[in-house]
Amino acid sequence: MTSQSHPAPKYYVLKEQLRALAAEGEPGTLLPTERALAAGYGTSRTTVRQAIAELVAEGVLDRIQGHGTFVAHNRPTYVRQLTSFSEDAAAQGLRSSSRLIGISTVPAEGEAAQRLQVEPGTALTRVERIRLINEEPLAHEAALLPGELPELAGALDRTGSLYSALQESYGVRITDAEDTVQTQLAGPDEVRLLGLEMGFPLLVIHRLGLAGEQPAEWTCSVFRGDRFRFQARRHRD
Amino acid sequence: MTSQSHPAPKYYVLKEQLRALAAEGEPGTLLPTERALAAGYGTSRTTVRQAIAELVAEGVLDRIQGHGTFVAHNRPTYVRQLTSFSEDAAAQGLRSSSRLIGISTVPAEGEAAQRLQVEPGTALTRVERIRLINEEPLAHEAALLPGELPELAGALDRTGSLYSALQESYGVRITDAEDTVQTQLAGPDEVRLLGLEMGFPLLVIHRLGLAGEQPAEWTCSVFRGDRFRFQARRHRD
DNA sequence: CGTTCAGTTTGGCCTAGACCAATTTCAGAG
DNA sequence: CTCTGAAATTGGTCTAGGCCAAACTGAACG
Numbered sequence: 300m301t302s303q304s305h306p307a308p309k310y311y312v313l314k315e316q317l318r319a320l321a322a323e324g325e326p327g328t329l330l331p332t333e334r335a336l337a338a339g340y341g342t343s344r345t346t347v348r349q350a351i352a353e354l355v356a357e358g359v360l361d362r363i364q365g366h367g368t369f370v371a372h373n374r375p376t377y378v379r380q381l382t383s384f385s386e387d388a389a390a391q392g393l394r395s396s397s398r399l400i401g402i403s404t405v406p407a408e409g410e411a412a413q414r415l416q417v418e419p420g421t422a423l424t425r426v427e428r429i430r431l432i433n434e435e436p437l438a439h440e441a442a443l444l445p446g447e448l449p450e451l452a453g454a455l456d457r458t459g460s461l462y463s464a465l466q467e468s469y470g471v472r473i474t475d476a477e478d479t480v481q482t483q484l485a486g487p488d489e490v491r492l493l494g495l496e497m498g499f500p501l502l503v504i505h506r507l508g509l510a511g512e513q514p515a516e517w518t519c520s521v522f523r524g525d526r527f528r529f530q531a532r533r534h535r536d
Numbered sequence: 537m538t539s540q541s542h543p544a545p546k547y548y549v550l551k552e553q554l555r556a557l558a559a560e561g562e563p564g565t566l567l568p569t570e571r572a573l574a575a576g577y578g579t580s581r582t583t584v585r586q587a588i589a590e591l592v593a594e595g596v597l598d599r600i601q602g603h604g605t606f607v608a609h610n611r612p613t614y615v616r617q618l619t620s621f622s623e624d625a626a627a628q629g630l631r632s633s634s635r636l637i638g639i640s641t642v643p644a645e646g647e648a649a650q651r652l653q654v655e656p657g658t659a660l661t662r663v664e665r666i667r668l669i670n671e672e673p674l675a676h677e678a679a680l681l682p683g684e685l686p687e688l689a690g691a692l693d694r695t696g697s698l699y700s701a702l703q704e705s706y707g708v709r710i711t712d713a714e715d716t717v718q719t720q721l722a723g724p725d726e727v728r729l730l731g732l733e734m735g736f737p738l739l740v741i742h743r744l745g746l747a748g749e750q751p752a753e754w755t756c757s758v759f760r761g762d763r764f765r766f767q768a769r770r771h772r773d
Numbered sequence: 774c775g776t777t778c779a780g781t782t783t784g785g786c787c788t789a790g791a792c793c794a795a796t797t798t799c800a801g802a803g
Numbered sequence: 804c805t806c807t808g809a810a811a812t813t814g815g816t817c818t819a820g821g822c823c824a825a826a827c828t829g830a831a832c833g
Contacts, residue, residue: 307724308734308786332813343788348814353721353735364814365796378716382772477769479615480717482737482761484590487544496815497545498590500719500737500761524719524737531768532714535619545816569783580818585784601784602826733785 313340314350321359326372330360333368356500358525377432378528382476382508384430384440385460393432397459400427402452411443414507414517424448426461429492430520436493437526442518465515473516475509480529489521500524550577551587558596563609567597570605593737595762614669615765619713619745621667621677622697630669634696637664639689648680651744651754661685663698666729667757673730674763679755698753708752710745717741717766726758737761 313336320330330336333351337344351368354360362368381387388395407421415423423443430438442461444451454464465471485499502524508516550573557567567573570588574581588605591597599605618624625632644658652660660680667675679698681688691701702708722736739761745753 310786311724311734334813337788343790345789346787351814356721362814363796364794365812367796367813382770473772475769475771477767480739480766480768481764482719482739484593484737487548497548500721502717502719527718529717529766529768530714531717531766531770532712533619533768534712535710547816571783581820583817588784599784600826601824602782604783604826 309342310346310349313342313346314353316340317350317354318359321354321370324370326370328370330368330370352496355496356525374435374526375432376526376528377437377522378530379478379504380530382473382506383460383462384438388432394434396431396434398429398431398436399455400429402426402455404447405443407443407445411517415443415445415514417445421445422447424451426451426455432526436523438520438522439489439492440518440520442516444516445514461516471510471515473508473510475511476516477507477509478529478531479505482524483521493521493523495523502527502529504529546579547583547586550579550583551590553577554587554591555596558591558607561607563607565607567605567607589733592733593762611672611763612669613763613765614674614759615767616715616741617767619710619743620697620699621675622700625669631671633668633671635666635668635673636692637666639663639692641684642680644680644682648754652680652682652751654682658682659684661688663688663692669763673760675757675759676726676729677755677757679753681753682751702752708747710747710752712746712748713753714744714746715741715766715768716743719761720758730758730760732760739764739766741766 317330331339333344333347336347340347351360351362355362358371358374360368361371375391375393377388377393378391379387380390385395403425404422405425406419407415407417407423408419411423412419412421417423423445424447426442426444428440429436430440444465448469450468451464454468455461458464458467462473465473481503483501483503485493485495485497485501487497489495489499489501490497502522504520504522506516506518506520507514508518554567568576570581570584573584577584588597588599592599595608595611597605598608612628612630614625614630615628616624617627622632640662641659642662643656644652644654644660645656648660649656649658654660660682661684663679663681665677666673667677681702685706687705688701691705692698695701695704699710702710718740720738720740722730722732722734722738724734726732726736726738727734739759741757741759743753743755743757744751745755
């Protein structure tokens with residue numbers, strides 16, 4: 300008999316009960332308050348909060364300070380399939396938009412310089428944006444492009460797409476991209492920019508965009524882990 | 537003045553201090569005990585534990601009940617690039633191995649039936665394994681293959697690779713694969729199988745393997761989020 | 774010298790409650 | 804009826820401490 304059957308932690312049992320409770324209600328339905336749940340389930344508020352925190356991280360629940368905890372609305376899950384955010388969203392019938400935080404010129408350094416194959420100190424254009432799906436923040440994205448690109452702001456404003464703007468204004472066409480996906484936990488920056496909780500699980504994608512053989516884009520995107528899937532297709536020789 | 541400068545939570549300040557502390561020590565160096573840290577930093581053990589928990593989730597620290605909390609050893613980060621675990625690991629110079637949990641025959645149902653394009657109830661072969669890098673558990677994997685495959689166990693034992701076994705015994709060659717990556721939190725199963733903590737961030741990959749146009753494999757892999765990166769390369773037309 | 778077993782240490786889980794901040798509620802003023 | 808402002812409500816953060824389980828320590832024993 301190898302099964303030692305450690306009893307599941309109390310918070311986890313409660314978590315699954317709350318998950319079931321959430322499944323019954325319509326999106327938006329308010330759950331009892333944390334204090335009420337603690338009293339009702341004969342536990343402490345700390346334990347209730349741990350259970351709720353994980354369900355929030357899974358996109359099952361949502362909560363607002365001063366308001367309450369409620370069944371999360373069925374968020375569309377954004378799936379990255381192609382290379383462009385706007386194209387991916389359109390392919391899935393989602394309304395995508397961007398909020399431009401800023402375009403600046405920065406010197407190349409560290410990994411960016413290496414990836415873009417330029418000398419450290421070379422001027423790069425940095426485009427920082429928030430990506431939204433159905434008007435809700437989904438990701439923070441910072442793209443680094445070689446050279447100074449004075450016309451980029453206007454073209455980006457017209458087309459809304461970085462790739463379109465690059466092609467339109469500078470004839471740069473990204474033909475290949477290499478993406479690396481990994482997990483990360485939300486810190487103060489992500490909390491501020493994406494409006495989520497500290498320690499929330501995120502997916503970070505580093506992308507190297509190539510125009511032919513020439514590195515033309517080095518981007519770091521930080522997605523909410525609960526509304527995002529990354530999809531890739533490969534062929535073996 | 538839009539900056540509202542919410543002060544960072546106390547646990548987060550402590551987390552970054554502990555991160556710096558960990559960076560100084562060699563891997564394996566024991567940190568002070570939670571009770572000592574709480575006393576030293578003039579905080580509560582609860583707060584210390586929250587800080588440590590996130591650093592554990594990031595792979596910076598490691599802890600063992602009854603022993604202590606210490607600087608994590610520099611784990612190699614496994615990067616998925618091709619379609620096969622064994623090939624990927626070999627390409628990175630990592631010692632990979634598998635622990636077979638079981639091979640069974642199960643009826644097709646739900647998403648698996650749909651993905652493999654078989655009628656619900658059709659017999660599938662289920663191969664469940666733990667994937668290890670340098671003898672440490674990295675992922676749990678459950679592969680579903682259409683049909684009953686009596687010779688699979690032997691071939692798998694000989695080659696160690698599912699893809700090789702499939703080709704060798706049945707002439708099935710997986711030529712294309714579609715991977716979907718998303719986040720998940722560790723539950724009791726993952727805790728038991730991979731030896732990590734409840735609520736630990738994971739990366740889940742669903743893979744549909746195709747032999748030509750024919751669906752031949754539907755696999756769900758659950759990786760530790762701290763020792764895994766997923767890499768994909770795309771070409772745009 | 775090795776083994777055993779009780780006591781100590783350390784992390785794992787949980788409780789009870791304090792104080793803060795954002796939101797909502799609602800009575801009172803205009 | 805609308806606006807204002809205080810009070811109540813609800814989630815956000817943190818404290819202090821209890822009990823358990825796993826690991827370690829060391830003395831007693833064979």
